[in-house]
Amino acid sequence: MTNEVKISTKNVDVFYGDNHAIKDVSVDILKNTVTAFIGPSGCGKSTFLRCLNRMNDTIDSCKITGELLMDGEDIYAKSVDPVQLRAKVGMVFQKPNPFPKSIFDNVAYGPRIHGLVGNKTDLEEVVETSLRRAAIWNEVKDRLDAPGTSLSGGQQQRLCIARAIATAPEVLLMDEPASSLDPIATAQIEELIDELRNNYSVVIVTHSMQQAARVSQKTAFFHMGDMVEYGDTTAIFTNPVDQRTQDYITGRFG
Amino acid sequence: MISMTELSKIHNSPESAARLKKRRAAEWRLKAYGIMAITLAGAALVTLMWSVVGKAAGAFTESYITLPVYLAADEIDPDGTGERAIIGRANFGGVTKDALKDAFPFVKSRGDKRAMYDIISGGAAFELRELTMADPAIIGQTIDFRFLASDIADLYLKGSYGDLVEQNAGGTLTVQSDGKTAVVTSSTTDFAFVMARVKSDLLAKAAFNRDQAALQENGRAVFTQRGDLDEAAKREAARDRLLGVAEELEARAALDGGREALDKNSPSVLVRMGETWVKLTEVSATGGEGKIIGVLDSGVRAAGDWQVYLQDLPEASRKVSDLQIVLIENLRSAGAVETVFSKRFFMAGDSREPELAGIWGAAVGSFWTMLVTILLAFPIGVMAAIYLEEFAKKNWVNTFIEVNINNLAAVPSIVYGLLGLAIFLGFFGVPRSAPLAGGIVLAVMTLPTIIIASRAAMAAVPPSIRDAALGIGASKLQTALHHVLPLSMPGILTGTIIGMARALGETAPLIMIGMVAFIVDVPTGVMDSATVLPVQIYRWSDFPERAFEARTSAAILVLLVFLIFMNGLAVFLRKRFERRW
Ligand SMILES: Nc1ncnc2c1ncn2[C@@H]1O[C@H](COP(=O)(O)OP(=O)(O)OP(=O)(O)O)[C@@H](O)[C@H]1O
Ligand SMILES: [Mg+2]
Numbered sequence: 001m002t003n004e005v006k007i008s009t010k011n012v013d014v015f016y017g018d019n020h021a022i023k024d025v026s027v028d029i030l031k032n033t034v035t036a037f038i039g040p041s042g043c044g045k046s047t048f049l050r051c052l053n054r055m056n057d058t059i060d061s062c063k064i065t066g067e068l069l070m071d072g073e074d075i076y077a078k079s080v081d082p083v084q085l086r087a088k089v090g091m092v093f094q095k096p097n098p099f100p101k102s103i104f105d106n107v108a109y110g111p112r113i114h115g116l117v118g119n120k121t122d123l124e125e126v127v128e129t130s131l132r133r134a135a136i137w138n139e140v141k142d143r144l145d146a147p148g149t150s151l152s153g154g155q156q157q158r159l160c161i162a163r164a165i166a167t168a169p170e171v172l173l174m175d176e177p178a179s180s181l182d183p184i185a186t187a188q189i190e191e192l193i194d195e196l197r198n199n200y201s202v203v204i205v206t207h208s209m210q211q212a213a214r215v216s217q218k219t220a221f222f223h224m225g226d227m228v229e230y231g232d233t234t235a236i237f238t239n240p241v242d243q244r245t246q247d248y249i250t251g252r253f254g
Numbered sequence: 255m256i257s258m259t260e261l262s263k264i265h266n267s268p269e270s271a272a273r274l275k276k277r278r279a280a281e282w283r284l285k286a287y288g289i290m291a292i293t294l295a296g297a298a299l300v301t302l303m304w305s306v307v308g309k310a311a312g313a314f315t316e317s318y319i320t321l322p323v324y325l326a327a328d329e330i331d332p333d334g335t336g337e338r339a340i341i342g343r344a345n346f347g348g349v350t351k352d353a354l355k356d357a358f359p360f361v362k363s364r365g366d367k368r369a370m371y372d373i374i375s376g377g378a379a380f381e382l383r384e385l386t387m388a389d390p391a392i393i394g395q396t397i398d399f400r401f402l403a404s405d406i407a408d409l410y411l412k413g414s415y416g417d418l419v420e421q422n423a424g425g426t427l428t429v430q431s432d433g434k435t436a437v438v439t440s441s442t443t444d445f446a447f448v449m450a451r452v453k454s455d456l457l458a459k460a461a462f463n464r465d466q467a468a469l470q471e472n473g474r475a476v477f478t479q480r481g482d483l484d485e486a487a488k489r490e491a492a493r494d495r496l497l498g499v500a501e502e503l504e505a506r507a508a509l510d511g512g513r514e515a516l517d518k519n520s521p522s523v524l525v526r527m528g529e530t531w532v533k534l535t536e537v538s539a540t541g542g543e544g545k546i547i548g549v550l551d552s553g554v555r556a557a558g559d560w561q562v563y564l565q566d567l568p569e570a571s572r573k574v575s576d577l578q579i580v581l582i583e584n585l586r587s588a589g590a591v592e593t594v595f596s597k598r599f600f601m602a603g604d605s606r607e608p609e610l611a612g613i614w615g616a617a618v619g620s621f622w623t624m625l626v627t628i629l630l631a632f633p634i635g636v637m638a639a640i641y642l643e644e645f646a647k648k649n650w651v652n653t654f655i656e657v658n659i660n661n662l663a664a665v666p667s668i669v670y671g672l673l674g675l676a677i678f679l680g681f682f683g684v685p686r687s688a689p690l691a692g693g694i695v696l697a698v699m700t701l702p703t704i705i706i707a708s709r710a711a712m713a714a715v716p717p718s719i720r721d722a723a724l725g726i727g728a729s730k731l732q733t734a735l736h737h738v739l740p741l742s743m744p745g746i747l748t749g750t751i752i753g754m755a756r757a758l759g760e761t762a763p764l765i766m767i768g769m770v771a772f773i774v775d776v777p778t779g780v781m782d783s784a785t786v787l788p789v790q791i792y793r794w795s796d797f798p799e800r801a802f803e804a805r806t807s808a809a810i811l812v813l814l815v816f817l818i819f820m821n822g823l824a825v826f827l828r829k830r831f832e833r834r835w
Contacts, residue, residue: 097721
């Protein structure tokens with residue numbers, strides 16, 4: 001863990017039409033750090049996450065104000081190409097959404113369109129590594145031609161993780177990446193997240209306090225669009241400042 | 255406070271049972287209505303197909319008459335050059351006529367000769383010419399050639415004018431001939447059937463006159479009441495005249511024996527003695543008098559050596575004359591007539607002669623037109639759909655465009671014809687009657703259908719797929735082309751095929767841009783003059799010749815087969831590539 005800031009956000013407000021979904025949030029995402037977003041359902045975790053790679057641009061009603069900088073550069077500046085940005089800031093969505101193509105093509109799609117690899121052997125290698133790191137290689141290595149949609153929910157989730165890391169992003173945004181995984185796969189994914197930290201910044205949304213405590217170094221607690229508390233994970237979990245944080249962590253609401 | 259346990263008891267109450275019964279009755283009723291509707295639609299379809307197939311059958315066969323024909327060298331190729339150009343110029347129409355004259359030397363008068371020539375198609379001479387040009391060695395020989403029968407001969411052979419029915423005749427026939435006409439008398443009442451037939455006609459005519467008389471009587475009564483005695487007197491006179499005619503007819507019908515004249519409006523009675531026939535113009539119960547067709551001397555014929563035939567349809571009501579029937583029957587007895595499968599219908603272009611007309615020209619015209627249509631409408635339609643569905647912002651300009659595209663889909667097709675006439679022919683100078691013009695017009699007509707179907711198919715692709723692609727850093731275009739388009743392709747193709755099927759069956763806009771012309775040649779490209787299948791059907795249905803009726807139905811059948819094939823393909827594509835996510 002370093003203290004170098006990868007993405008800094010200041011006074012971010014997000015509106016879906018009249019719905020004020022994010023209220024004046026300021027968070028710094030540090031390099032080589034796993035940041036966890038926790039909070040009750042509907043509090044705006046996904047919304048905020050999607051601001052970081054401009055996925056909210058695709059929602060017509062969504063308006064964003066405030067300052068969001070990545071490596072000191074405004075993410076929402078006219079000069080920034082959102083497509084380029086998303087190549088650098090990868091995302092795993094809350095609902096697994098594999099392409100209805102083969103497992104291989106699912107993972108190979110990113111490297112292909114970004115021209116990451118020159119030849120077929122390299123591509124195969126990238127695909128294999130990504131699938132291995134997402135802890136799904138053993139299950140799919142014999143049927144890389146099968147459609148990604150034919151996998152189980154948990155397998156699809158890991159396939160989507162493999163697809164996201166195959167593009168070699170600098171930041172990886174993961175929206176509940178282990179929501180439908182069994183304990184063993186969850187442990188493998190957590191291991192992956194820990195390993196990714198060596199090179200990348202990782203932001204993870206999770207509903208599992210234990211998971212947040214295990215994998216993250218920084219934690220932000222959201223509540224009804226407000227970012228209530230942000231700090232070192234150990235501090236948040238052992239010594240929360242705000243009453244709402246305390247209540248949430250101890251399971252009194254949420 | 256509502257107690258849920260109390261509420262739960264409702265599920266076991268009698269009211270609940272009654273509701274269940276009502277619901278089931280409603281479901282049963284709906285099912286019954288559905289089955290009824292489907293049965294009705296099915297019956298309509300079967301009736302349509304039955305009538306079309308029944309009428310079309312005649313177009314798939316054609317008749318040939320085989321005659322020996324002498325290919326006189328001094329007429330066809332006097333110098334013995336064997337050159338195609340010279341042979342091609344020869345008068346094969348005359349050669350054909352000579353073959354008929356040789357076969358039926360007894361046909362003498364000009365009118366009869368013309369009728370005789372009319373049993374062979376005008377196209378037969380061209381086929382004889384082709385044959386001779388291909389093989390000049392046959393010049394100077396007499397060959398057996400299969401002449402294509404004319405439409406009327408063909409229709410007669412297929413029984414379209416009713417059959418020539420042989421009657422029982424057991425008597426000995428005495429013939430008195432003067433060479434042109436003959437008096438035939440049987441020893442028994444072998445011709446009584448004619449008398450019965452003629453008398454029933456007389457009675458029918460008498461009944462008609464009585465009906466008319468009754469109308470006059472009504473008029474008389476009315477005018478008498480009004481006091482207009484002049485008018486009343488006129489009606490009375492008319493009534494009496496009609497009644498007089500009726501009584502006379504009834505008296506003739508009641509008379510035993512007696513003779514009746516047979517004219518063009520009576521059924522035809524033909525007496526056959528081998529190759530020679532007598533067409534009766536006057537008839538009694540035991541015989542009659544009539545015109546000889548063939549060569550006949552006076553004499554006596556034993557029972558069995560002669561037959562008598564009735565053709566129920568009067569000569570005035572059919573295109574084929576008694577003389578032609580006799581000639582055809584003689585040829586049929588000689589085994590010179592055959593009716594075979596007609597490749598010509600599928601391989602030939604249009605013709606004013608029904609027996610020579612085929613659908614190939616129109617089918618090829620349809621092909622070129624459809625080619626232009628799909629090459630224009632598919633890419634433009636899909637690109638427009640991609641833009642509107644994936645790129646266009648929701649502002650009033652795009653909403654306006656969207657609403658208007660939907661409106662265009664409902665615009666009557668003839669409007670597109672007018673548009674094509676004004677813009678593509680008038681302004682851009684696209685040639686009239688060409689598949690290019692037709693294809694452009696139909697493409698414009700099909701565009702809204704393709705755009706709407708494509709947009710619906712794209713909208714059905716779940717947004718999570720777009721998110722996935724965009725999240726990896728695919729551009730909007732890459733997302734659209736790599737993911738949305740392939741996933742929506744079955745829907746797009748289905749819409750396109752249905753649009754094309756509609757275009758294939760379209761007539762009105764093509765008539766506007768001149769694709770209704772009479773075109774014999776099969777078009778070889780998109781700039782040639784052409785017509786299309788539905789327009790061909792429309793034209794044929796308008797022709798007076800009866801043989802075109804079968805061809806019209808057969809062309810409808812071919813068009814239906816194409817449409818069924820296309821719609822089947824659409825269903826197949828939908829089923830085959832349908833994805834679930
Ligand atoms: N596409 C959208 N259009 C309109 N409102 C939205 C949209 N997505 C989210 N919202 C609203 O924004 C608020 C925050 O939603 P968000 O999805 O960020 O919650 P979340 O914290 O991710 O919840 P969960 O833990 O259930 O995933 C909610 O009130 C939701 O109704
Ligand atoms: Mg969420």
